[in-house]
Amino acid sequence: xxxxxxxxxxxxxxxxxxxxxxxxxxxxxxxxxxxxxxxxxxxxxxxxxxxxxxxxxxxxxxxxxxxxxxxxxxxxxxxxxxxxxxxxxxxxxxxxxxxxxxxxxxxxxxxxxxxxxxxxxxxxxxxxxxxxxxxxxxxxxxxxxxxxxxxxxxxxxxxxxxxxxxxxxxxx
Numbered sequence: 001x002x003x004x005x006x007x008x009x010x011x012x013x014x015x016x017x018x019x020x021x022x023x024x025x026x027x028x029x030x031x032x033x034x035x036x037x038x039x040x041x042x043x044x045x046x047x048x049x050x051x052x053x054x055x056x057x058x059x060x061x062x063x064x065x066x067x068x069x070x071x072x073x074x075x076x077x078x079x080x081x082x083x084x085x086x087x088x089x090x091x092x093x094x095x096x097x098x099x100x101x102x103x104x105x106x107x108x109x110x111x112x113x114x115x116x117x118x119x120x121x122x123x124x125x126x127x128x129x130x131x132x133x134x135x136x137x138x139x140x141x142x143x144x145x146x147x148x149x150x151x152x153x154x155x156x157x158x159x160x161x162x163x164x165x166x167x168x169x170x171x172x
Contacts, residue, residue, distance in 0.1 A: 112146035135162025
């Protein structure tokens, strides 16, 4: 941390996989992602989806979820994973289902930084619509509030039920 504030770098899961040649059980990023898969929020739709898959070995679980278009952004500070945004591509829409920051990075309006990274990543892949859960979880509400306040600057329009329209980047 610098001056008590987290300064985060974004690591795109697919870019990391390409750099290391796929799943590696000894890689801290792969281990982190598998841990998160094996410990979903109780009662969540993701838990219902992943529950029957938990008997699979780590590599098979990871491959299955990636094959089903699950992906993520990991947030690092000084090389340490301090947060994530996990999402799935469904019918051309990135559906975020998990947003997390370690306690020492909370309370610094970081949900806006995570939301901004998610929007920019989606825009870079020409995804025109994203969803922040169902828009009711406190973390998602905070992110949507940030996006509403910065919509013109970010080129987004917050809609109902957690949906956000992502406009193409303005050309110079």
